[in-house]
Amino acid sequence: MPARIDPERRRELVVDAAFRLVVAEGMPGVSLRKVAAEAGLNIGSVRHYFEGHEDLLAAAARESGERMGRRLARHPAEGLAGFSGEFAVEALRELVEQVLPVDGERRAEAVVVTELILASRTRPVFAPVAAQMAADLHEVLREALAVLGHPGPDAGARQISALVGGLTLDAITPHGALGPGQVRETLEDALRLLLGVPRQS
Amino acid sequence: MPARIDPERRRELVVDAAFRLVVAEGMPGVSLRKVAAEAGLNIGSVRHYFEGHEDLLAAAARESGERMGRRLARHPAEGLAGFSGEFAVEALRELVEQVLPVDGERRAEAVVVTELILASRTRPVFAPVAAQMAADLHEVLREALAVLGHPGPDAGARQISALVGGLTLDAITPHGALGPGQVRETLEDALRLLLGVPRQS
DNA sequence: CACCATTTATCACACCCGTGATACGTTAAC
């Protein structure tokens, strides 16, 4: 059966299985045996591509961070140049929604990222990735606000970052009360306030 | 040795030990054996006061929710009546800071609450408490904004709720970049925007 | 075909977990 498999593909397949487990059972649900079962592999195979448990988690964290980086890079801050008023709000909203759980795919990624961030509090493996993701988000937001001519883009970026974290936490949790619609709405309200663009009535 | 112990005191002692473990190792670190050791008791004693693992977690969650409720009840919304401008911002800030990790005690409680909320995504035991806490916070904020004459207190409360969640998540995590000072500052900025009170320069 | 490296598959070990059952000592009431 060892049909000259591409090791990178295999690793991706395993990491994806780990993601599914995080979504389904949370970070503690990610065990080597469960990951192997979820990926349709034997535990021996998984351990052939990953040194051990810690290594797998580190790889998954790295992948998660890269996905978030890719999402953020998709809408570079320079693209916001020249926008103002209603258009600025809309453009900024689209940027921020890249990392909010407004659809299935983004929801799954948001779950993984949030579990990772909280776990980074007690598991050193996750700390670097968590810090990098926070820094990346802050930087993108800061640049975007600067391009839009916002005074104090640093403080503004901190506000939006906090809002993103809170909205995500509320949306992925079964408080239930916060669906994608209300997430969008709350985000838009905050951005309007921040950019000084009154709501269109 | 069974010197007629007050069962309630014992249960509190055990739950406190569970809290310390959540802070130190996260939710998965709360095992019966570790809790017993942390409380300075034998596992048999712990199991004498709690049906089992699930029961202990439920009790801890309940206690956590009640503590948050007490914190919120300490500054009732009616106390904000008549405030406006700078005073309104200050009063609202004090209220919200009750549930933010701005000192050691509140930080520990915030850690427990956040771990609980995220865990509620996959553990039904926590769901009711998590939902209740979110509802309580929203209600207090809504009333406060209503008393302060804010138009759309519901939407405003959602914004502050999200901000609280995000600030907490960032502050208890070793992103490090967000100390109590910046938490206060970011909160104040957001409240000023929300209440329409420009920053005193 | 034979050979070797890669891949897959198992086994065994030690550890931690929750839980049921049970024994032991202490305390209070009768």
Add this chain to the structure above:
DNA sequence: GTTAACGTATCACGGGTGTGATAAATGGTG
């Protein structure tokens, strides 16, 4: 003093985990 309830302390079981070591099977290469 006797008795019953309470609190404490252990034992054993089954299950899950990470990990080390090792065997088996396969595919390409010489």
